[in-house]
Amino acid sequence: xxxxxxxxxxxxxxxxxxxxxxxxxxxxxxxxxxxxxxxxxxxxxxxxxxxxxxxxxxxxxxxxxxxxxxxxxxxxxxxxxxxxxxxxxxxxxxxxxxxxxxxxxxxxxxxxxxxxxxxxxxxxxxxxxxxxxxxxxxxxxxxxxxxxxxxxxxxxxxxxxxxxxxxxxxxxxxxxxxxxxxxxxxxxxxxxxxxxxxxxxxxxxxxxxxxxxxxxxxxxxxxxxxxxxxxxxxxxxxxxxxxxxxxxxxxxxxxxxxxxxxxxxxxxxxxxxxxxxxxxxxxxxxxxxxxxxxxxxxxxxxxxxxxxxxxxxxxxxxxxxxxxxxxxxxxxxxxxxxxxxxxxxxxxxxxxxxxxxxxxxxxxxxxxxxxxxxxxx
Numbered sequence: 403x404x405x406x407x408x409x410x411x412x413x414x415x416x417x418x419x420x421x422x423x424x425x426x427x428x429x430x431x432x433x434x435x436x437x438x439x440x441x442x443x444x445x446x447x448x449x450x451x452x453x454x455x456x457x458x459x460x461x462x463x464x465x466x467x468x469x470x471x472x473x474x475x476x477x478x479x480x481x482x483x484x485x486x487x488x489x490x491x492x493x494x495x496x497x498x499x500x501x502x503x504x505x506x507x508x509x510x511x512x513x514x515x516x517x518x519x520x521x522x523x524x525x526x527x528x529x530x531x532x533x534x535x536x537x538x539x540x541x542x543x544x545x546x547x548x549x550x551x552x553x554x555x556x557x558x559x560x561x562x563x564x565x566x567x568x569x570x571x572x573x574x575x576x577x578x579x580x581x582x583x584x585x586x587x588x589x590x591x592x593x594x595x596x597x598x599x600x601x602x603x604x605x606x607x608x609x610x611x612x613x614x615x616x617x618x619x620x621x622x623x624x625x626x627x628x629x630x631x632x633x634x635x636x637x638x639x640x641x642x643x644x645x646x647x648x649x650x651x652x653x654x655x656x657x658x659x660x661x662x663x664x665x666x667x668x669x670x671x672x673x674x675x676x677x678x679x680x681x682x683x684x685x686x687x688x689x690x691x692x693x694x695x696x697x698x699x700x701x702x703x704x705x706x707x708x709x710x711x712x713x714x715x716x717x718x719x720x721x722x723x724x725x726x727x728x729x730x731x732x733x734x735x736x737x738x739x740x741x742x743x744x745x746x747x748x749x750x751x752x753x754x755x756x757x758x759x760x761x762x763x764x765x766x767x768x769x770x771x772x773x774x775x776x777x778x779x
Contacts, residue, residue, distance in 0.1 A: 413490045416512060417483065423519050424479055430526040431476060440469045461636065468534075468595040472525075479519060486511045524767050525596065527774045532633035532709075533599030538702050539631050542587045543580065544607070546625025551584030553610045554627040556758055558588045561601070563760030570594040575685045575695060583616065589681075589699065591634065598633040603769030604762075605631040606731030613737045622737055626730075635701040641708075643701065649673040650693065655684035672696040679703050732765070734758075747772040 443466040446452065453459045486508055493504035528534075539561060543554040558574075565572040571593040578586040592601065607628055614623035635641060652667040669684035670692040681700045683692040732744045734754055742757045742765075743750040749768035751757050757765075 413508070413512065417487055417490075420483060420512075420515055420519055423523065424476075424483065427479075427519070427522055427526050428476060430529070431472070433473065433476065436469060436473050440466065440473065443469060464595070475522060479515070479522065482511070482515055482518075486515060521767075524770055527770050528596055528599030530599060530602075532705075533602070534595055535598040535633035535636070536594060537592045537597040537601045537631055538575075538589065538634055538699055539592065539601060539604075539629065540587060540589045541585075542628045542630070543584065544626035544628055546610075546623065548580065548582045548584065548616045549610070549612075549614050549623045550625035550627060551580035551582070551586060552616070553584070553608075553625045554586070554588070555584040556610075557608060557627055557629065558585065558590070560758050560760055560762070561592075561604075562590065563758075564762045565592050565594075565760075567760045568594075570597065573685065575699070576682050577684075578682070593634075598631065600766050600770070602631045602633075603766060603773055604629050609730050609733045611733065611735045611737065632702045632706040635698050635705055641701040641704050643674065643697070643704070647675050649675055652689055668692060670696045672700055674700055674704065677704070677707065679707075744768060 443462060446462050447466050452462065489504060489508035489511060493501055493508055496504055541554050541557050541561075543550040546553065562572055562574070572590055573593070574588060574590040577588045580586050607626055610625050610627075612623065613620055617623060649672070651671040651673075653669050653671065654667055655669040668687060668689045669682065670689060671680065671682045672693070673680050679700060681696045681703070683696040683699070686692045686695060731746055732742065734757070735741050735743075736754055740754050741750055741752055742754050744765055747765075747768040749765055751761070751764065753761070
């Protein structure tokens, strides 16, 4: 048959490639294990005392909904493959204008299937211990003065716009504003299954090259910002922190330029004395709520630290100690040309405006594939 442009393509060969890709996805997903997980979660969700613990109940129902959606997604792909094949066969049996129309419709279905299977394949590559978790992301300005603070704020907007594009729930938990413009740091949480699996490849040092809007001589400026991504702690993780290991300070929440937005000491700064890790929270209205949020993020960071230490020990035993990301993982160049390029995957975009507006899926997907390749080496 002929596709538009006069190129002959054997649709049966194309369908076979997609069947093979779906088969690999099903093998990695382990549908039998997924069905068993759904049965177990369904049993937990049906327990009469489930909602006595609201946090646990929400976790169970969220996991159940996600597992059911994952199974349904794979099963729908199977049905779509069958329907597309039937459409091609029907087109072959037809004649004239109807034959052409059916071929075009089947071709469009085939292209959509290829795209959707690629997206599903990315999901199957997120098989790390904590990839299913929600994510806590912290952005910090680095070298570059006011430009770096402005860049950090640009990255905050980029990631929140990415979440909005996908309809993901997110919450900015703490923001430390710089004096002139931008932010010193910000922490936000993305509440979506596999948010950590996706955003974890964004961790590292980001670099911006542009004509500085803060330089009255119009000189080019290079600035840096660091992105940290950790999985959100869950009640089953058992990260116990003795009170003696904590220093807790309270202060008034503030907005840009130090303007007070709260007349009480509701903001909390929590310091973990053994490691020096500091977490600040000022999003909630009460000190109790901010303290609980700060403790949860601190536990998440300690969990991430424990992972890193365990990985370092394993690498040392293997005699293969590597830096995980390097000094720079992505460059955003606005002058003298326009390009965003990931230095690990070599994935790039010539449209920085779109990237800063949240168009990150290409970078994230390439990062997930790159990470899988690194683990298999």
